[in-house]
Amino acid sequence: MENVLVFFMFFVGLLIIIKGGDLFVDAAVWIAIATGIPKILVGATLVSLATTLPELFVSTIAIIKGHPEMAIGNxxxxxxxxxxxxxxxCACISPIRVRRKFFSIKGFMMMLSLICFYVFAYDQTVMKVEGFVLILFLIIYIIINVVEFNQAGSSNGFRSSYKTxxxxxxxNILKFVIGACGIVIGARLLVDNGVQIAEILHIPEQIVSLTLIALGTSLPELVTAVTATIKGHEGISVGNIIGANILNITMVLGVSSIIPKNGLTISTRNIELFHKILTDVPQTLVLDMPMSFLLMSLLVLCGxxxxxxxxxxxxxxxxxYAAYIGVLAAISF
Structure with missing residues (x-):
């Protein structure tokens, strides 16, 4: 019965963090526009940053509670x-055409940021100064967005739908407070119960964060992208995904590297697969990040x-992706 409660609370945390993020984004955008923040900055930075808050809070709380594997895996x-x-x-439902002028710039920036993190993590410790380098990539990404929105004139008529x-x-202030609290509470529930799920299933915390938690915090993107694709707006998906990935690497991992006194420690847990051929190597460096880079490369090159x-x-x-999940299952049980 206790185990069932753990799984139940994990999914309660998942629902809370998704709804909290939704409320926070709506309220944050309204408050920003109502207080006179330039519309270009709202569209280019605030919305994209706010939608990545679930991942940021999950990883931050995981770091504070001493679970770096979960922070990186998320x-x-x-x-x-x-x-x-x-x-x-989305691509299986309908082919996705790439029309955005800055697609290649952002795509290669996404790949470059992952390469940088891999280089920083190679010695199994990402120092604070390296975390600040990742934050610098975030600032560059924001500047690129501002330039893109400025050239496209994307801010026209944005304010008219908001009342003061x-x-x-x-x-909206109430939604902002409730949303922020929901993200924090949901993140704590995900981390705390995620650790217990790992213990119950006798699998590493990193596997839980790479699968259940990562899927959970990506559900809003999944629902939005599939809905947009079905309605014939499939081009929206690519830009959102690239932006989310850049923020996950630069903002989430950057902040996660700055918080600990001695930097972010990469898991020393070794993977054993295919009769121990792959022992004595950190999973993050030989499996997770290479898979992420492979998928990024396919996306950017095709686009x-x-x-x-x-x-x-x-x-x-x-x-x-399915094969990767299968490999994770194989090395976990």
């Missing part, structure tokens, strides 16, 4: 899930040279 697992599952499913009546002010992600490439990406 961020890297989200990048894998965003491309392999979300984009794979007292009732709206009260409601850059073919200008679309067709069904066969979408199916390939999804199969690679």
């Amino acid at each position: 961020a890297i697992g989200s990048t894998i899930c965003n491309i392999g599952l979300v984009l794979g499913i 009546k007292r009732l709206h002010i009260f409601v 850059t040279f073919r200008r679309k992600i067709d069904r066969k490439h979408g199916f390939l990406i999804f199969v690679l």
